[in-house]
Amino acid sequence: MFFSKSIKNNPKAYIAFKSKGNPQKISKYQKAYSRIKSLAIIDGAKYREVHGNLNDLDYILHYLYYGVNDSLDIQQSYVSDVFNLEFYKNTYGAENPVLDYVLEGFYKKNQVNILDNGYIDTLETDLFEQYFSNEKSKVEKIVSNSFYIHDKRTLIPYIQRENPIETGRIRVGVFTNDPFENLAPCPYIRLHALFSKLSESEKFTFFMYGMDSFVMMDIDNILRCKLFDVVVVQRILPFLDILREKCQKYGIKLVYETDDDLLGVEKNSPSYEYVNRVSKSIKDFIDASDVITVTTPTLASKFDENKTVIIPNYYVDSVFDIKEDIKKEGKLKLGYYGTLTHSKDLFLIKDVILRLKEKYDFDFEVIGGFNASDNVEEGWFKPIDLPPDNMNFKKFMGWLSETIDWDIAVVPLENSPFNQCKSELKFIELAILGLPGVYSDMCVYNNVVSDGIDGFLASNDEEWIEKIEKLILDESLRKIIRGNALNKVLSDYMIDDRINEWDIVLTK
Template sequence: MKAPSAAPAIRRRMLVICPFPIGVAAGQRLKYEQYFDRWRANGYDIDVSSFMDEAMWAVVYEKGRYAQKVAGTLRGHMRRLRDILRIARYDVVYVFMWVTPFGTSLFERLTRRLAKRLVLDVEDNVLLGQSLPKEHNPNPIVRWLKGPGKIRHLIAKADHVITSSPFLNDFCLGINENRAATYISSSIDTDRFAPSGPKPADRPITIGWTGTFSSMPFLALLDDVFLKLAARRTFRLRVIGNFDYALPGVDLEIVRWTKEKEVEDLQELDIGVYPLPINDWVLGKSGLKAIQYMAFGLPCVATEVGTTPLLITHDQNGLLVRTDEEWLAALERLIDDAALRARLGGAARAAAVAHYSLQAVGDDYDRVLSSVFKDKR
């Protein structure tokens, strides 16, 4: 990773305000978190304040456990009260998504007022209060409590906004008072996220998907496709996540995601799938799953919507589809043709290293951080 030859003479203090503990959520781990060492080398002393602590993270996606979840939410708000009292000591505050998950925009307004400089990092149109599919949050009271005005206020008032897609970037440019928004792609440590060696010839072709409980409805979009495919081809479906999933009639393997085995579990795949609904909401998606598959040298089949056509060139480094029939045909092609898997996977790996590695994307973050000190409010 590129870094200065000597530590800068002037050290700056940065407070990172984020939803999840360090090292557990893909949206944080494979975004800004992996640049902390780079930023420290560039002269920043970094403190991280996550709303959710490890105890709450351990239960947040489990059914029930309401007492622990309420207690965790209260602890999170206490941390935010502490943050409000110390924000003025920092040279820059870096907010990922929101300051608090529920309620009015009070904490966001206080953070903006007290921060000398504020960088906001946003992803997905849900954070803008746009139309969120109900399956992500079926409780209307909870949807209301999430306060869509929170994120919009920060977008308008931030010194600079970092976005997860060009479509989201255009939206933020339209309401940011400084006209300062930059699309920065999700990125991957391509030295760590790398292809494995040859796989045993007698194992079934493994199609894989990785994600969390919140993205499980996207996986379910392919239930019918997998059932039809199972009647026509032999394959194994590997689902790597933090939830239970069943699909009778399909050779299914459920793998609980862990940070320690993440690379090993993904290296077992032969094909990666990235299904998405075709609607305006997904225009804010960064395409992180596709980039992960590409880094491992896997041919990725993805829904042709939003950011995916920017990442994948059809039949060159992956396959783009829109209908169930196209999904079925694409997966059959890849199962039947080892040479096609190798060609697409090799091109995908090359694209990931060239465009989505830490080395390729790190300079974009450096430019944003430099800009907020040059263009002081």
């Protein structure tokens, strides 16, 4: 159909013609036109680069009737940068994100991108300018009034600011290479549980950055000023060098936190290749750090004693409760749980289990422990499938407490230099789970377990058999060991002591 130039530049007339007088269509397209124009969602020059000569037709009108059929990739080339079309479509199921937003999505408070925290409050002004103006003011308000921040919608714009927000509190940037939304044991125990509690003192504002934040950050534009007073880094990061350099430039106190001797990872470890590749970055960060926090005296010996602080692990009471429903009947069960990298540890007791099975009728259940690639014959143990999200510490420990009905737990651990730096966390967990344990007789456990009092220690097959056999034959002994272990944990491994230790580290 031929339209005169005057009609092509008269939105009301053009829409009326295209809608064939249908009042609902006229209303819909007039609203869409007006709002797209007011929001400046579409860049006219970029739109014309894609569609060429529009034959005098207003570019927004052209979009409404023709450009709307472009692929999302093409539309994104001329739509405002803050409006992520793919995100919008995937989140809200809208085939035409721009039309959906201006007609309905805005009123439903739909986000225009994954970091949008309600930054668009009107359809009458420029989307881009409105977004960043409101983002700036909202981030400032949240930071000024918060003590523990883990929402990416605040964290990412904050770390890319050009000027600090003074809060009158100690600002602590915390970085872990695990996704914060699905916290594994290490960051949950060593960072989240402690700092979320410490934030209640209102002396600090903690900014909790995880891997799920890193992938959205412009790493080259982080920390353009002194946004933190202290930065805590756990273990390893993909941008350690940049973070260290920025912290040194602005006089930010550096704390390196680790529960493993990463620089001592053995060549047969699955993580050796990666750690070896970034070992210089780790060393440089450790050397630059003002404080190093570790879990055990053995691990502390790997670092400069003048700046190393031992903060032992503890009972995380926010994750699982002391188990009260202790098994009283049914078939005897021994058990083991661990990550999928412990085949060497389990093989330490394979012959022990087989010899005990010749004398006693029991099941030996294993959760984790072996990788599928280990090709392990399962005749000597019963595998228990790991649950979904098994690296989520809170979910896993809740599942574990509900799932297992063991009488005895075994904790074999290869006596290697790397393993010697591990902590007694398994002793703590087993005490809370109500399980008497037999542990490898090495520094990880023999500095904690009183043999025959709150657990048993074994260094060879004969000792493993002897100690396990004692627990198999004596139910009252199992109860005594269990009770003593729990008393030790409740006496020596509570979170409040660790919180006080971190308070000192962050304030001195």
